[in-house]
Amino acid sequence: MSLSRVTVTAVRNLQAVTLSPSPRINILYGANGSGKTSLLEAIYLLGLARSFRSQRLQPVIQYEQAACTVFAQVAHADGGLCNLGVSRDRQGDFSIRIDGQNARSAAQLAEVLPLQLINPDSFRLLEGAPKIRRQFLDWGVFHVEPRFLGAWQRLQKALRQRNSWLRHGTLDGPSQAAWDRELSLASDEIDGYRRAYIQALKPVFEKVLRELVELDGLTLSYYRGWDKDRELSAVLAGSLLRDQQLGHTQAGPQRADLRLRAGAHNAADILSRGQQKLVVCALRIAQGHLMGQAKRGQCIYLVDDLPSELDEQHRRALCRLLDELDCQVFITCVEHELLCNGWRADTPVALFHVEQGRITPWE
Protein backbone atom coordinates (compact mmCIF):
# COMPACT_ATOMS: atom_id res chain seq x y z
CA MET A 1 0.00 0.00 0.00
CA SER A 2 1.12 3.55 -0.57
CA LEU A 3 -0.12 7.11 -0.38
CA SER A 4 -0.85 8.26 -3.91
CA ARG A 5 -1.92 11.75 -2.84
CA VAL A 6 -1.49 13.71 0.38
CA THR A 7 -3.08 17.07 1.19
CA VAL A 8 -1.93 18.94 4.27
CA THR A 9 -3.49 22.12 5.62
CA ALA A 10 -2.37 24.21 8.62
CA VAL A 11 0.04 21.67 10.12
CA ARG A 12 2.87 23.51 11.94
CA ASN A 13 4.65 25.86 9.51
CA LEU A 14 3.62 24.01 6.32
CA GLN A 15 1.87 25.97 3.62
CA ALA A 16 -1.20 24.19 2.29
CA VAL A 17 0.06 21.55 -0.09
CA THR A 18 -1.03 18.56 -2.17
CA LEU A 19 1.70 16.06 -3.02
CA SER A 20 1.79 13.08 -5.35
CA PRO A 21 4.49 10.98 -3.73
CA SER A 22 6.41 8.16 -5.34
CA PRO A 23 5.00 4.76 -4.34
CA ARG A 24 8.53 3.92 -3.19
CA ILE A 25 11.19 6.34 -2.03
CA ASN A 26 10.43 9.96 -1.16
CA ILE A 27 13.22 12.23 0.02
CA LEU A 28 12.34 15.52 1.69
CA TYR A 29 15.32 17.77 2.05
CA GLY A 30 15.83 21.29 3.29
CA ALA A 31 17.34 23.46 5.99
CA ASN A 32 16.72 23.07 9.71
CA GLY A 33 13.27 24.24 10.72
CA SER A 34 12.00 24.27 7.13
CA GLY A 35 9.13 21.82 7.83
CA LYS A 36 10.40 18.36 6.79
CA THR A 37 9.50 16.64 10.07
CA SER A 38 6.16 18.43 10.00
CA LEU A 39 5.20 16.55 6.85
CA LEU A 40 6.08 13.23 8.52
CA GLU A 41 4.07 14.39 11.52
CA ALA A 42 1.07 15.10 9.26
CA ILE A 43 1.22 11.58 7.79
CA TYR A 44 1.65 10.11 11.27
CA LEU A 45 -1.43 12.04 12.40
CA LEU A 46 -3.33 10.42 9.59
CA GLY A 47 -2.27 6.91 10.59
CA LEU A 48 -2.35 7.13 14.37
CA ALA A 49 -4.52 10.14 15.21
CA ARG A 50 -1.72 11.56 17.35
CA SER A 51 1.64 13.27 17.05
CA PHE A 52 5.07 11.78 17.72
CA ARG A 53 6.37 15.17 18.84
CA SER A 54 3.90 16.39 21.41
CA GLN A 55 1.45 14.74 23.78
CA ARG A 56 -1.22 17.22 22.77
CA LEU A 57 -2.36 18.02 19.26
CA GLN A 58 -2.96 21.72 19.90
CA PRO A 59 0.69 22.67 19.11
CA VAL A 60 0.44 20.91 15.74
CA ILE A 61 -2.21 23.38 14.52
CA GLN A 62 -0.63 26.28 12.67
CA TYR A 63 -0.52 29.53 14.64
CA GLU A 64 -3.62 31.68 13.99
CA GLN A 65 -5.44 28.79 12.29
CA ALA A 66 -8.61 27.21 13.66
CA ALA A 67 -7.87 23.61 12.66
CA CYS A 68 -5.40 21.38 10.87
CA THR A 69 -6.40 18.73 8.36
CA VAL A 70 -4.67 15.93 6.51
CA PHE A 71 -6.23 13.96 3.66
CA ALA A 72 -4.76 11.14 1.68
CA GLN A 73 -5.62 8.65 -0.95
CA VAL A 74 -4.29 5.21 -0.08
CA ALA A 75 -3.58 2.90 -3.02
CA HIS A 76 -3.72 -0.79 -2.15
CA ALA A 77 -1.65 -3.45 -3.91
CA ASP A 78 -4.84 -4.94 -5.45
CA GLY A 79 -5.57 -1.60 -7.14
CA GLY A 80 -8.25 -0.52 -4.64
CA LEU A 81 -8.27 3.05 -3.33
CA CYS A 82 -9.26 4.37 0.09
CA ASN A 83 -9.70 7.99 1.17
CA LEU A 84 -8.60 8.97 4.64
CA GLY A 85 -8.98 12.28 6.42
CA VAL A 86 -8.27 13.60 9.89
CA SER A 87 -9.02 17.02 11.25
CA ARG A 88 -8.35 18.59 14.65
CA ASP A 89 -9.60 22.01 15.77
CA ARG A 90 -8.61 24.26 18.67
CA GLN A 91 -11.66 23.22 20.70
CA GLY A 92 -10.29 19.67 20.75
CA ASP A 93 -12.72 18.20 18.22
CA PHE A 94 -11.08 15.41 16.28
CA SER A 95 -12.66 13.81 13.27
CA ILE A 96 -11.49 10.71 11.45
CA ARG A 97 -13.07 9.89 8.10
CA ILE A 98 -12.49 6.70 6.15
CA ASP A 99 -14.07 6.69 2.70
CA GLY A 100 -16.49 9.41 3.75
CA GLN A 101 -17.63 7.62 6.94
CA ASN A 102 -16.77 8.65 10.51
CA ALA A 103 -14.35 6.12 11.99
CA ARG A 104 -15.17 4.62 15.37
CA SER A 105 -11.62 4.34 16.65
CA ALA A 106 -7.98 5.03 15.87
CA ALA A 107 -7.49 1.24 15.53
CA GLN A 108 -9.48 1.45 12.28
CA LEU A 109 -7.01 4.03 10.99
CA ALA A 110 -4.07 1.90 12.05
CA GLU A 111 -5.50 -0.97 10.06
CA VAL A 112 -5.93 1.09 6.90
CA LEU A 113 -2.63 2.97 7.18
CA PRO A 114 0.07 0.99 9.04
CA LEU A 115 3.05 3.23 9.71
CA GLN A 116 6.55 2.65 11.01
CA LEU A 117 8.40 5.65 12.42
CA ILE A 118 12.18 5.84 12.75
CA ASN A 119 13.29 9.15 14.22
CA PRO A 120 15.97 10.54 16.52
CA ASP A 121 13.90 9.40 19.55
CA SER A 122 13.88 5.81 18.33
CA PHE A 123 16.66 4.72 20.69
CA ARG A 124 13.95 4.85 23.41
CA LEU A 125 12.79 1.51 22.07
CA LEU A 126 15.95 0.10 23.63
CA GLU A 127 16.43 2.20 26.72
CA GLY A 128 12.95 3.55 27.45
CA ALA A 129 10.14 2.10 29.56
CA PRO A 130 8.78 -1.41 28.81
CA LYS A 131 5.57 0.20 27.55
CA ILE A 132 7.43 1.42 24.44
CA ARG A 133 8.61 -2.13 23.66
CA ARG A 134 5.12 -3.52 24.30
CA GLN A 135 3.73 -0.99 21.82
CA PHE A 136 6.33 -2.12 19.29
CA LEU A 137 5.49 -5.78 19.88
CA ASP A 138 1.73 -5.23 19.77
CA TRP A 139 1.93 -3.18 16.58
CA GLY A 140 3.42 -6.23 14.91
CA VAL A 141 0.99 -8.72 16.43
CA PHE A 142 -1.99 -6.49 15.60
CA HIS A 143 -0.98 -6.39 11.94
CA VAL A 144 -0.43 -10.12 11.47
CA GLU A 145 -2.98 -11.66 13.88
CA PRO A 146 -6.60 -10.55 13.33
CA ARG A 147 -7.74 -12.08 16.66
CA PHE A 148 -5.30 -10.02 18.71
CA LEU A 149 -7.43 -6.86 19.01
CA GLY A 150 -10.42 -8.71 20.48
CA ALA A 151 -8.26 -10.52 23.05
CA TRP A 152 -6.53 -7.27 23.96
CA GLN A 153 -9.88 -5.50 24.50
CA ARG A 154 -11.05 -8.37 26.73
CA LEU A 155 -7.83 -8.14 28.72
CA GLN A 156 -8.25 -4.38 29.26
CA LYS A 157 -11.82 -4.83 30.48
CA ALA A 158 -10.91 -7.66 32.88
CA LEU A 159 -7.95 -5.68 34.21
CA ARG A 160 -10.07 -2.60 34.82
CA GLN A 161 -12.58 -4.70 36.77
CA ARG A 162 -9.90 -6.42 38.82
CA ASN A 163 -8.02 -3.20 39.61
CA SER A 164 -11.27 -1.54 40.61
CA TRP A 165 -12.18 -4.26 43.11
CA LEU A 166 -8.58 -4.38 44.38
CA ARG A 167 -8.96 -0.70 45.28
CA HIS A 168 -12.58 -0.63 46.42
CA GLY A 169 -13.35 -4.25 47.38
CA THR A 170 -16.84 -3.97 45.92
CA LEU A 171 -17.15 -7.37 44.21
CA ASP A 172 -18.44 -10.60 45.72
CA GLY A 173 -16.24 -13.73 45.66
CA PRO A 174 -17.85 -15.51 42.66
CA SER A 175 -17.71 -12.34 40.53
CA GLN A 176 -14.05 -11.86 41.44
CA ALA A 177 -13.32 -15.45 40.45
CA ALA A 178 -15.16 -14.98 37.13
CA TRP A 179 -13.15 -11.85 36.27
CA ASP A 180 -9.90 -13.55 37.25
CA ARG A 181 -10.78 -16.43 34.96
CA GLU A 182 -11.52 -14.03 32.11
CA LEU A 183 -8.23 -12.21 32.83
CA SER A 184 -6.28 -15.48 32.71
CA LEU A 185 -7.93 -16.63 29.48
CA ALA A 186 -7.35 -13.33 27.67
CA SER A 187 -3.77 -13.23 29.03
CA ASP A 188 -2.94 -16.72 27.77
CA GLU A 189 -4.37 -15.87 24.37
CA ILE A 190 -2.36 -12.65 24.10
CA ASP A 191 0.77 -14.39 25.34
CA GLY A 192 0.31 -17.06 22.65
CA TYR A 193 0.02 -14.46 19.88
CA ARG A 194 2.98 -12.47 21.16
CA ARG A 195 5.14 -15.56 21.58
CA ALA A 196 4.37 -16.78 18.04
CA TYR A 197 5.12 -13.31 16.70
CA ILE A 198 8.50 -13.08 18.43
CA GLN A 199 9.40 -16.54 17.20
CA ALA A 200 8.74 -15.39 13.64
CA LEU A 201 10.39 -12.00 14.15
CA LYS A 202 13.67 -13.21 15.65
CA PRO A 203 15.25 -14.86 12.60
CA VAL A 204 14.16 -12.02 10.32
CA PHE A 205 15.53 -9.45 12.77
CA GLU A 206 18.83 -11.33 13.05
CA LYS A 207 19.20 -11.52 9.27
CA VAL A 208 18.39 -7.82 8.76
CA LEU A 209 20.74 -6.85 11.59
CA ARG A 210 23.60 -8.86 10.06
CA GLU A 211 23.15 -6.98 6.80
CA LEU A 212 23.13 -3.67 8.60
CA VAL A 213 25.85 -3.84 11.21
CA GLU A 214 28.30 -6.26 12.78
CA LEU A 215 27.14 -6.85 16.33
CA ASP A 216 27.96 -10.30 17.55
CA GLY A 217 26.05 -11.75 20.44
CA LEU A 218 23.01 -9.50 20.32
CA THR A 219 19.93 -11.40 21.48
CA LEU A 220 16.26 -10.60 21.54
CA SER A 221 14.02 -12.33 24.06
CA TYR A 222 10.47 -12.02 25.28
CA TYR A 223 9.21 -11.80 28.87
CA ARG A 224 5.51 -12.49 29.05
CA GLY A 225 4.79 -10.50 32.22
CA TRP A 226 4.66 -13.34 34.71
CA ASP A 227 6.68 -16.41 35.73
CA LYS A 228 7.17 -18.60 32.66
CA ASP A 229 6.70 -21.80 34.70
CA ARG A 230 3.46 -20.87 36.46
CA GLU A 231 -0.17 -20.37 35.47
CA LEU A 232 -1.26 -16.74 35.70
CA SER A 233 -4.21 -17.77 37.93
CA ALA A 234 -1.76 -19.18 40.50
CA VAL A 235 0.43 -16.07 40.31
CA LEU A 236 -2.62 -13.82 40.79
CA ALA A 237 -3.80 -15.84 43.78
CA GLY A 238 -0.32 -15.71 45.32
CA SER A 239 0.04 -11.94 44.93
CA LEU A 240 -3.47 -10.95 45.95
CA LEU A 241 -2.49 -9.24 49.21
CA ARG A 242 0.30 -7.25 47.58
CA ASP A 243 -1.99 -6.33 44.66
CA GLN A 244 -4.58 -5.07 47.15
CA GLN A 245 -1.96 -2.97 48.95
CA LEU A 246 -0.80 -1.46 45.64
CA GLY A 247 -4.28 -1.16 44.17
CA HIS A 248 -3.39 -2.76 40.87
CA THR A 249 -2.51 -6.10 39.29
CA GLN A 250 1.23 -6.62 39.13
CA ALA A 251 1.52 -9.72 36.96
CA GLY A 252 0.16 -10.29 33.47
CA PRO A 253 0.61 -9.31 29.83
CA GLN A 254 0.36 -5.64 30.82
CA ARG A 255 3.89 -6.18 32.22
CA ALA A 256 5.36 -7.97 29.21
CA ASP A 257 8.68 -6.77 27.84
CA LEU A 258 11.28 -7.43 25.19
CA ARG A 259 14.89 -7.79 26.23
CA LEU A 260 17.82 -6.93 24.02
CA ARG A 261 21.11 -8.14 25.40
CA ALA A 262 24.59 -7.73 24.00
CA GLY A 263 26.45 -10.62 25.60
CA ALA A 264 26.09 -10.20 29.35
CA HIS A 265 24.90 -6.59 29.07
CA ASN A 266 21.73 -4.72 28.46
CA ALA A 267 22.18 -3.56 24.83
CA ALA A 268 21.13 0.02 25.64
CA ASP A 269 23.94 0.28 28.23
CA ILE A 270 26.81 -0.48 25.87
CA LEU A 271 25.84 0.25 22.26
CA SER A 272 26.78 3.57 20.68
CA ARG A 273 24.03 5.90 19.50
CA GLY A 274 24.64 4.88 15.88
CA GLN A 275 24.54 1.17 16.78
CA GLN A 276 21.33 1.71 18.74
CA LYS A 277 19.78 3.41 15.74
CA LEU A 278 20.76 0.49 13.52
CA VAL A 279 19.32 -2.08 15.94
CA VAL A 280 16.04 -0.16 16.07
CA CYS A 281 16.01 0.08 12.27
CA ALA A 282 16.60 -3.68 12.03
CA LEU A 283 13.69 -4.34 14.41
CA ARG A 284 11.35 -2.08 12.47
CA ILE A 285 12.44 -3.36 9.06
CA ALA A 286 11.97 -6.93 10.30
CA GLN A 287 8.40 -6.01 11.29
CA GLY A 288 7.79 -4.69 7.78
CA HIS A 289 8.98 -8.01 6.29
CA LEU A 290 6.69 -10.00 8.57
CA MET A 291 3.75 -7.84 7.67
CA GLY A 292 4.47 -8.35 3.98
CA GLN A 293 4.80 -12.12 4.50
CA ALA A 294 1.46 -12.22 6.33
CA LYS A 295 -0.11 -10.83 3.12
CA ARG A 296 -1.74 -8.06 5.10
CA GLY A 297 -0.26 -5.38 2.84
CA GLN A 298 2.82 -3.29 3.31
CA CYS A 299 3.43 -0.59 5.86
CA ILE A 300 4.75 2.87 5.12
CA TYR A 301 8.04 4.00 6.65
CA LEU A 302 8.64 7.50 7.97
CA VAL A 303 12.36 8.01 8.55
CA ASP A 304 13.22 11.36 10.09
CA ASP A 305 16.80 12.51 9.57
CA LEU A 306 18.04 9.23 8.15
CA PRO A 307 21.72 10.27 7.86
CA SER A 308 22.11 11.40 11.47
CA GLU A 309 24.46 9.22 13.59
CA LEU A 310 25.33 7.03 10.58
CA ASP A 311 28.54 6.84 8.58
CA GLU A 312 28.41 6.32 4.83
CA GLN A 313 28.67 2.53 4.93
CA HIS A 314 25.78 2.15 7.38
CA ARG A 315 23.72 4.81 5.64
CA ARG A 316 24.00 2.88 2.39
CA ALA A 317 23.19 -0.41 4.07
CA LEU A 318 20.07 1.12 5.62
CA CYS A 319 18.96 2.58 2.26
CA ARG A 320 19.48 -0.82 0.61
CA LEU A 321 17.35 -2.58 3.23
CA LEU A 322 14.58 0.01 3.00
CA ASP A 323 14.70 -0.37 -0.77
CA GLU A 324 14.41 -4.17 -0.54
CA LEU A 325 11.23 -3.83 1.51
CA ASP A 326 9.49 -2.66 -1.66
CA CYS A 327 7.27 -0.32 0.27
CA GLN A 328 6.71 3.43 0.41
CA VAL A 329 9.26 5.38 2.41
CA PHE A 330 9.35 9.06 3.37
CA ILE A 331 12.82 10.18 4.40
CA THR A 332 13.97 13.55 5.64
CA CYS A 333 17.49 14.92 5.49
CA VAL A 334 19.25 18.26 5.28
CA GLU A 335 21.44 17.42 2.27
CA HIS A 336 19.86 15.17 -0.33
CA GLU A 337 23.24 14.39 -1.95
CA LEU A 338 23.89 12.01 0.94
CA LEU A 339 20.94 9.87 -0.11
CA CYS A 340 20.82 10.14 -3.86
CA ASN A 341 22.82 7.04 -4.74
CA GLY A 342 21.73 4.34 -2.34
CA TRP A 343 18.83 2.98 -4.44
CA ARG A 344 18.35 0.31 -7.10
CA ALA A 345 18.34 1.68 -10.63
CA ASP A 346 14.64 0.85 -11.15
CA THR A 347 13.41 2.25 -7.82
CA PRO A 348 11.31 5.38 -8.35
CA VAL A 349 12.80 8.07 -6.14
CA ALA A 350 11.02 11.40 -5.70
CA LEU A 351 12.78 14.43 -4.26
CA PHE A 352 10.95 17.27 -2.53
CA HIS A 353 12.57 20.49 -1.46
CA VAL A 354 11.20 21.99 1.74
CA GLU A 355 11.85 25.67 2.26
CA GLN A 356 10.21 27.81 4.93
CA GLY A 357 7.14 25.58 4.99
CA ARG A 358 6.80 25.32 1.22
CA ILE A 359 7.20 21.87 -0.34
CA THR A 360 8.10 21.67 -4.02
CA PRO A 361 8.85 18.58 -6.09
CA TRP A 362 12.36 18.59 -7.53
CA GLU A 363 12.11 18.41 -11.29
Ligand SMILES: Nc1ncnc2c1ncn2[C@@H]1O[C@H](COP(=O)(O)OP(=O)(O)OP(=O)(O)O)[C@@H](O)[C@H]1O
Ligand atom coordinates in the same frame (compact mmCIF):
# COMPACT_ATOMS: atom_id res chain seq x y z
N1 LIG B 1 1.97 25.45 15.40
C1 LIG B 1 2.93 25.97 14.63
N2 LIG B 1 2.61 26.92 13.71
C2 LIG B 1 3.56 27.44 12.89
N3 LIG B 1 4.87 27.09 12.93
C3 LIG B 1 5.23 26.15 13.84
C4 LIG B 1 4.29 25.55 14.72
N4 LIG B 1 4.93 24.65 15.49
C5 LIG B 1 6.22 24.69 15.11
N5 LIG B 1 6.41 25.59 14.13
C6 LIG B 1 7.63 25.90 13.37
O1 LIG B 1 7.62 25.03 12.25
C7 LIG B 1 8.92 24.61 11.95
C8 LIG B 1 8.83 23.09 11.98
O2 LIG B 1 9.99 22.58 11.66
P1 LIG B 1 10.27 21.05 11.47
O3 LIG B 1 10.61 20.45 12.77
O4 LIG B 1 9.23 20.43 10.65
O5 LIG B 1 11.60 21.28 10.63
P2 LIG B 1 12.63 20.31 10.01
O6 LIG B 1 12.76 20.75 8.60
O7 LIG B 1 12.30 18.91 10.29
O8 LIG B 1 13.93 20.75 10.81
P3 LIG B 1 15.22 19.97 11.34
O9 LIG B 1 16.07 19.69 10.13
O10 LIG B 1 15.85 20.99 12.23
O11 LIG B 1 14.75 18.76 12.06
C9 LIG B 1 9.85 25.19 12.98
O12 LIG B 1 10.47 26.33 12.43
C10 LIG B 1 8.91 25.59 14.11
O13 LIG B 1 9.33 26.73 14.81
